[in-house]
Amino acid sequence: MKSLQQGDIKVKNLVIIGYGSQGRMLKNVVEQFDLGYRFLGFLDDKVLKPKTLHDGFEAPLSYSRLLANEDVYFILAIGNVEARFVVEKRLGIPSNRYATIVHPRAYVDKTAELGAGSYVSAHATVMHGTKIGNHTTLLSNSVVEYESTISSFVNISPNATLCGNVRIQDRTFIGAGATIIQGLSVGGNSIVGAGATVIKDVPSYSLAIGVPATCHSRKKGHSFIQSL
Known part of the structure; x- marks a missing residue:
């Protein structure tokens, strides 16, 4: 072949x-x-x-x-x-x-870096200086503003917005319509719930929900389905 x-x-x-x-x-x-x-x-x-x-x-x-x-x-x-x-x-x-795939209707700034196996969906936006790790997915209409760093095995759901200089660690799920204010960090193995507005750092192994978001501890090894 x-x-x-x-x-x-x-x-x-x-x-x-x-x-x-x-x-x-x-x-x-x-x-x-x-x-x-x-x-x-x-x-x-x-x-x-x-x-x-x-x-x-x-x-x-x-x-x-x-x-x-x-x-x-x-x-x-x-x-x-x-x-x-x-x-x-x-x-x-x-x-x-591993293939890295960018939908032709997405916008990825020429200075952004995309890791192996990552996918940027239709109408997603990745702005200048942003670094995306391996096997990370940005779904439709998600926005990652300037100089953010997203680690590997992260999911950014539709209409989620990272407002700039945001840091997301490994194996984290950002729910649909969530907003993370500029300059904040979300620790690894965490979930930011749909529609949440994050106004302070989220520790690792946390579930952040609500407006403004409040953080709840997740046990290590606790599955996403159990947390939700």
């Missing part, structure tokens, strides 16, 4: 890890727009269907065969950030084999 050629641009084969809503959304984006990737199929241990992959791959999928092919790239499409982290560690795919 070889990568296709479109003009002088090499089109890479893409395997989406995760067959949920986020995975199917990414498939549609890759197929609808010319982003340099050709959708090859889904890799999911719960949903294995015949003809999931083209070019002779059949379910159950041969992960080792996919990884051995240098023309195949991957992206994690798993909404739960804890599960995303666990799957990434379990698979052990080198970072240079």
Whole structure:
């Protein structure tokens, strides 16, 4: 199996890890727009269907065969950030084999940095000097203002706003419509609830909810579903 050629641009084969809503959304984006990737199929241990992959791959999928092919790239499409982290560690795919995808209707400033395996959705905004870690997702209409730092395995939900120079640590979930005032930090393994307005730093392992947001401690190892 070889990568296709479109003009002088090499089109890479893409395997989406995760067959949920986020995975199917990414498939549609890759197929609808010319982003340099050709959708090859889904890799999911719960949903294995015949003809999931083209070019002779059949379910159950041969992960080792996919990884051995240098023309195949991957992206994690798993909404739960804890599960995303666990799957990434379990698979052990080198970072240079992960695709970073930006929807053509998103705005990413030329000075911003995007980590491996990250995805920026339609109408999301990433302003100057911002650094995004690996396997982080910015969903529709989210805004990350100037010189913010978002670590790895973070989910920024639709219409959330980070007002500038905001720091988000690993494995944190920012809910839909949440606002984080400029200059603040949100610790790792935390949740900022939908519609919350954060006006002070959020410690690690916290659940921040309300307007203004109040912080509640989450036990280490406590799942997102249990917290919500």
